Amino acid sequence: MDPHRCPRTVDVMGKAQVYEMEIEGRHHRVETSVGDGWSNEATWWVDGEQVATASSKVEDNLYLSVGRGHDLAGSLGAVRARFTSLSKPVRATWFEGSRTAAETAARIGVGGVDLVPEAGSPAALREERMRTNPRLHAARHVVGGVAKVVMPLLFTALMIWLAGRIPWPGWDLPSVPLPSISLPSIPWPDWELPRLDWDAPGWLVWLAEHAKYVIPILIGVALGRREMRRRREQDELRERLAARDPSASSEDR
DSSP states (O other), rough: OOOTTTOOOOOOSSOOOOEEETTTTTTEEEEEOOOOOEEEEEEEETTTEEEEEEESSSSEEEEEEOOSSSTTTTTBBBBEEEETTTEEEEEEEEESSSSSHHHHHHHHHHHOEEEEEEEHHHHHHHHHHHHOOHHHHHHHHHHHHHHHHHHHHHHHHHHHHTTTTSSSOOOOOOOOOOOOOOOOOOOOOOOOOOEEEEEEEEHHHHHHHHHHHHHHHHHHHHHHHHHHHHHHHHHHHHHHHHHOOOOOTTTTT
């Protein structure tokens, strides 16, 4: 058996995702899964040795780093395993440096290289879709922004429609005589502020009036563009690391 390969853990939820990569002569492997009670779980191996594990029922990002007393604590780096809000594994990213510096970078999200998802896995298929049709993938974020606008409107309309069809009972509630309180009058100063004679352009007025509808869509566009740029940068970084490391396997390339 390959010493760099680790025995696969069995995920009863059927959502295990494996990421691997050869970096600077060391074989990194991360397994993410959803365990009992919908708990996000991640385990990190280096050259066949399990070095860290983490789990959480509420956190979408798990941070893995070796113990302070580990021989490689000063150079092994750290890993961030990311899940969606519905506990779907997204990616595992390795950050170089000492334990403290790497974990800080992982939490901030600065730098890092995405480990390669197992061939044929959902994460690998997602990366391939981003490469072959990046605009379509970016459009999914826009659709998500539109859904955030449309769904509350539809829900509100449905509630109003249902409320108008419910035979509410006629309650004749007694009138409660509230006390009349006479509050003292405060002589506030009369400030006359200068008037600004400025007519905002029509497009700005329209945006201000429809901000709650437009902003989620603009956020979706920004997220989509960021994901496209990030995927290109990660592919270039993997190629550079593979060129520097002659021992990298063809699978990593």
